[in-house]
Amino acid sequence: MIIECPYCEAKVDGEVKGEHEYCHPEEGPPFKAVLLKCPVCSNALLGGSDWEQTGPDIAEWSELTRLWPQQESHIAWEIPAIARNSLIEARMCYKAKVYNSCVVMAGRTLEGVCQHHSTKDWRLAGGLKELKEGGIIDDRLYEWGEELRKHRNIGAHASEDVITKEDAKDLLDFAQAICDYVFVLNAKFNRFMERKDTD
Ligand SMILES: [Zn+2]
Known part of the structure; x- marks a missing residue:
C-alpha cells in the first residue's frame, strides 16, 4: 500500500504487516489502521484509512494517511x-x-x-x-x-x-x-x- 516514508522522504509501496478495522456507529465511518514496513529502509509506518463514499453506490477505503511518525503536513488549525x-x-x-x-x-x-x-x-x-x-x-x-x-x-x-x-x-x-x-x-x-x- 502506498504511504509516504519520512525516512526515505518518498512515497513507497509499504509491505502490510497487519491491519485492523473498526466501526463505532457514533464515531463516524469505519476506520482502518494499517501497520506497514518500508520496503527501502525497513522502518515501521502506521497508516489510517477511512471508508469513503466515492459514488452513489460505491464506497471504498481512502488513500492512507500516515498516523505515525506523525505526518509533517499536520499543522494545528488554530494557527491563523x-x-x-x-x-x-x-x-x-x-x-x-x-x-x-x-x-x-x-x-x-x-x-x-x-x-x-x-x-x-x-x-x-x-x-x-x-x-x-x-x-x-x-x-x-x-x-x-x-x-x-x-x-x-x-x-x-x-x-x-x-x-x-x-x-x-x-x-x-x-x-x-x-x-x-x-x-x-x-x-x-x-x-x-x-x-x-x-x-
Ligand atoms: Zn523508508
Whole structure:
C-alpha cells in the first residue's frame, strides 16, 4: 500500500504487516489502521484509512494517511492563515531541498505572527521586540525568533553564505514551535485557567 516514508522522504509501496478495522456507529465511518514496513529502509509506518463514499453506490477505503511518525503536513488549525500559509510553504521548500527559500518562508511565518498581533514596526526585528514586550512571546522564543530573523536575511540576500539542511530544519522547527506556543498552547492554557476560575 502506498504511504509516504519520512525516512526515505518518498512515497513507497509499504509491505502490510497487519491491519485492523473498526466501526463505532457514533464515531463516524469505519476506520482502518494499517501497520506497514518500508520496503527501502525497513522502518515501521502506521497508516489510517477511512471508508469513503466515492459514488452513489460505491464506497471504498481512502488513500492512507500516515498516523505515525506523525505526518509533517499536520499543522494545528488554530494557527491563523497569515502565518500558516508561510509555514506550509516553508515545509514544501524544505522537502524540495531549497533551504534558503525554506528559511525565507520560515521568516515570513514570523512576520505573519507579528501582523496577526498588529505590531506597529513593519520590520521583523521591531515586530519581535514588540511581541516580547507585549508578553506574547517570552525571552526564549524571542531568542529563537531573532536567530530565525538573522538567517532569514542570509537566505533573502545574494551572498556567498548558504543555509545548510540542518540549519534549515532547526529554523523551521523554531518557526513551528513559536506558532504552536503563541496560537495553540497559550489558548489551551487560557481555556484551562478559565475552567479553574469557574470551579
Ligand atoms: Zn523508508
